[in-house]
Amino acid sequence: MNKRELLLGDEALALGALHAGLSGVYAYPGTPSTEITEFIQGNPLAAQRGVHCVWSSNEKTAMEEALGMSFAGKRALVCMKHVGMNVAADAFVNSAMTGANGGLVVVAADDPSMHSSQNEQDSRFYGKFSFIPVFEPCSQQEAYDMVRAAFDFSEKFRIPVLMRITTRMAHSRAVVETAAVRAENALSHPDADHTRQWVLMPGNSRRRYVTLLEEQEALVKAFTFNEYIDGADKSLGIIACGIGYNYLMENYPEGCPHPVLKISQYPLPLDEVRRLCDECEAVLVVEDGQPVVEEQLRGIMATPKPVRGRMSGELPRTGELNPDNVRAAVGLPARPELNPSEVVVPRPPALCEGCGHRDVYAVLNEVLKNEYKDAKVFSDIGCYTLGWLAPFHAIDSCVDMGASITMAKGASDAGQHPSVAVIGDSTFTHSGMTGLLDCVRENTNVTVIISDNLTTGMTGGQDSAGTGRLEAICMGIGVAPEHVRTVVPLPKNRDEMYATIKAEIDYPGVSVIIPRRECIQTLKRKKR
Amino acid sequence: MKRDIILSGVGGQGILSIATVIGRAALDSGLNIKQAEVHGMSQRGGDVQSNLRISSDPIASDLIPRGAAHIVISLEPMEALRYLPWLAGEGWVIANTVPFVNIPNYPAMEAVEGELAKLPNIVAIDIDGIAKSPRVANMVLLGAAAPFLEIPAEKLEQGIRDIFGRKGDQIVEANIEAFRAGYEYAQKSLKK
Numbered sequence: 267m268n269k270r271e272l273l274l275g276d277e278a279l280a281l282g283a284l285h286a287g288l289s290g291v292y293a294y295p296g297t298p299s300t301e302i303t304e305f306i307q308g309n310p311l312a313a314q315r316g317v318h319c320v321w322s323s324n325e326k327t328a329m330e331e332a333l334g335m336s337f338a339g340k341r342a343l344v345c346m347k348h349v350g351m352n353v354a355a356d357a358f359v360n361s362a363m364t365g366a367n368g369g370l371v372v373v374a375a376d377d378p379s380m381h382s383s384q385n386e387q388d389s390r391f392y393g394k395f396s397f398i399p400v401f402e403p404c405s406q407q408e409a410y411d412m413v414r415a416a417f418d419f420s421e422k423f424r425i426p427v428l429m430r431i432t433t434r435m436a437h438s439r440a441v442v443e444t445a446a447v448r449a450e451n452a453l454s455h456p457d458a459d460h461t462r463q464w465v466l467m468p469g470n471s472r473r474r475y476v477t478l479l480e481e482q483e484a485l486v487k488a489f490t491f492n493e494y495i496d497g498a499d500k501s502l503g504i505i506a507c508g509i510g511y512n513y514l515m516e517n518y519p520e521g522c523p524h525p526v527l528k529i530s531q532y533p534l535p536l537d538e539v540r541r542l543c544d545e546c547e548a549v550l551v552v553e554d555g556q557p558v559v560e561e562q563l564r565g566i567m568a569t570p571k572p573v574r575g576r577m578s579g580e581l582p583r584t585g586e587l588n589p590d591n592v593r594a595a596v597g598l599p600a601r602p603e604l605n606p607s608e609v610v611v612p613r614p615p616a617l618c619e620g621c622g623h624r625d626v627y628a629v630l631n632e633v634l635k636n637e638y639k640d641a642k643v644f645s646d647i648g649c650y651t652l653g654w655l656a657p658f659h660a661i662d663s664c665v666d667m668g669a670s671i672t673m674a675k676g677a678s679d680a681g682q683h684p685s686v687a688v689i690g691d692s693t694f695t696h697s698g699m700t701g702l703l704d705c706v707r708e709n710t711n712v713t714v715i716i717s718d719n720l721t722t723g724m725t726g727g728q729d730s731a732g733t734g735r736l737e738a739i740c741m742g743i744g745v746a747p748e749h750v751r752t753v754v755p756l757p758k759n760r761d762e763m764y765a766t767i768k769a770e771i772d773y774p775g776v777s778v779i780i781p782r783r784e785c786i787q788t789l790k791r792k793k794r
Numbered sequence: 795m796k797r798d799i800i801l802s803g804v805g806g807q808g809i810l811s812i813a814t815v816i817g818r819a820a821l822d823s824g825l826n827i828k829q830a831e832v833h834g835m836s837q838r839g840g841d842v843q844s845n846l847r848i849s850s851d852p853i854a855s856d857l858i859p860r861g862a863a864h865i866v867i868s869l870e871p872m873e874a875l876r877y878l879p880w881l882a883g884e885g886w887v888i889a890n891t892v893p894f895v896n897i898p899n900y901p902a903m904e905a906v907e908g909e910l911a912k913l914p915n916i917v918a919i920d921i922d923g924i925a926k927s928p929r930v931a932n933m934v935l936l937g938a939a940a941p942f943l944e945i946p947a948e949k950l951e952q953g954i955r956d957i958f959g960r961k962g963d964q965i966v967e968a969n970i971e972a973f974r975a976g977y978e979y980a981q982k983s984l985k986k
Contacts, residue, residue: 588855588857588859589855589857589858589859590859590860593859600860600861601859601860601861601862602861602883603860603861603879603880603881604861604878604879604881604883605878605879606876606878606879607875607876607878607909609872609875609901609905609906609908609909610872610875610876610901611872611897611899611900611901612841613804613839613840613841613872613873613896613897614840614897615805615838615839615840616838616839616840616896617838618838618839649838652838656898724838
């Protein structure tokens with residue numbers, strides 16, 4: 267039986283997410299998005315299901331925690347205002363590369379006219395910038411309906427979906443007809459075809475970037491919310507985006523005499539746009555925010571001429587320019603060149619012989635293999651990312667600075683155990699501390715390993731902000747002192763490390779283990 | 795005068811120091827230079843390369859086009875082969891024959907040697923046999939490449955003094971000695 271309720275746009279979105287089988291909302295308060303999370307926090311179904319709805323330290327930790335829940339197969343929602351997208355950007359943009367496992371929907375609530383913001387920003391640019399599809403509902407009913415469609419779309423195409431709303435719908439009430447409530451997903455991991463893209467090292471990323479771009483056309487073909495409404499009067503054609511459609515139709519109570527292309531999903535459906543432009547004498551673009559669509563249409567040329575470049579294939583769509591691909595684009599014949607030798611194989615980088623990270627991974631692998639099933643290790647950006655390669659194959663994710671701790675948290679929230687994070691000392695102070703705070707506030711069952719080599723290693727050995735302070739920082743954030751453990755990563759300490767890691771994984775709360783040994787490269791340089 | 799040079803090897807072998815010395819010598823000779831290199835992950839035992847371009851005319855691209863490199867100078871034999879598509883037809887390969895095996899699937903040495911032997915213009919040099927210490931291996935290689943660089947050997951030696959000067963006379967002399975040993979080797983092998 268479908269119910270009818272009077273709901274704010276924010277509330278309609280929230281209810282739609284719950285009814286679509288949401289397992290967690292991760293957010294930081296920001297007008298006009300705040301009410302989405304507040305609605306979930308106060309909703310009985312959410313309480314009954316144990317839907318995660320505690321506020322995160324910031325929009326970046328929120329995005330990463332949701333990504334961790336998505337990695338673990340469950341549906342997650344992230345909410346923020348437009349400037350929150352700037353804070354979440356590192357994680358958000360990279361989430362197009364990892365893709366989604368459980369449906370992942372990110373809501374950006376823009377505030378044109380700056381009713382309570384320091385600027386205007388159009389979050390549709392973030393979708394365009396990262397190749398993530400954007401859904402833009404125009405009404406409270408559309409918000410309710412589209413969020414379920416967004417989760418389904420996200421799971422079908424294994425990509426996050428950005429939902430963009432604006433203040434006047436977010437904070438306006440209307441009657442919404444609700445649909446059947448469905449179950450949450452069970453815990454699941456990315457299948458064998460989709461594990462590499464969660465570890466964003468260049469070799470993996472280059473492959474994923476190509477498929478991400480290739481998929482874009484298929485995404486647009488699967489859109490169901492854009493609508494071409496023909497009209498007899500072709501003196502004008504109108505493209506109406508999101509809430510702009512309402513304002514248009516307000517002025518045509520008998521129906522609009524002009525053809526209207528109602529846009530609710532991006533990238534733009536090019537065939538429909540071209541049809542409108544061909545059939546009409548002039549085109550009006552009605553969009554709330556910046557002239558995103560208008561600029562795409564407008565161009566600079568007085569008389570349109572063919573344009574060649576990366577979009578038309580004269581230059582490669584991905585990868586850097588070089589003298590050779592530019593030579594081909596201008597139509598010069600290729601220089602004669604020798605064939606590559608078949609004997610040559612790739613030579614990827616590796617952890618230095620004698621590096622402390624090696625000892626950490628060796629023991630961690632042993633513990634996880636001997637003592638547990640289905641452990642997952644969320645890692646981060648630094649020399650230790652090389653733990654993904656042979657011989658260790660020790661990590662399951664690397665996304666953006668600090669994401670190890672937050673993704674471990676999101677996965678743990680989804681039921682993943684053991685949920686281990688491996689992060690470096692410098693990465694930890696860069697953006698791991700806020701994630702650790704999120705874990706402490708909810709006493710999340712995670713084991714965080716801060717592999718401390720007393721330096722910022724990969725970039726050449728610069729000093730690290732937290733050197734000498736890591737234990738104090740962790741205890742200051744609120745990790746129980748008896749669960750902040752320090753070890754020296756050397757083969758002779760293997761037994762002690764093994765026992766420590768096992769004990770802290772078994773402890774059902776926040777543990778921090780700090781294996782500490784100076785980077786051998788910086789040590790070498792000091793001795794010279 | 796124009797020389798497009800690809801330097802290659804394994805992270806940590808000292809490739810970039812070779813580029814620095816040549817660059818310094820070229821600068822002192824009033825030549826134009828562009829030198830492109832990749833940092834970061836390459837330090838960790840991965841393959842490294844540098845595109846070094848020297849010319850009496852202004853240089854446009856920092857990257858050397860395929861089929862255009864006059865010389866490939868490599869501290870490692872498989873890494874020399876990696877850049878064959880960039881080598882000009884009459885280009886020279888100056889390569890260390892000592893393999894750096896830090897990957898499980900390194901090809902059989904006979905296969906690598908076989909490919910190098912096919913090249914018409916190659917100076918293959920066993921650096922381990924010539925260098926008095928691994929630290930100066932890169933300067934032996936530079937010496938072996940010197941006859942092909944169109945930069946006088948004295949200028950290159952001055953470059954070594956300038957670059958390594960702050961490390962003290964002993965180190966400078968060790969590097970000069972290594973350079974000369976490589977140079978002699980190349981002269982001998984060209985005469986064959």
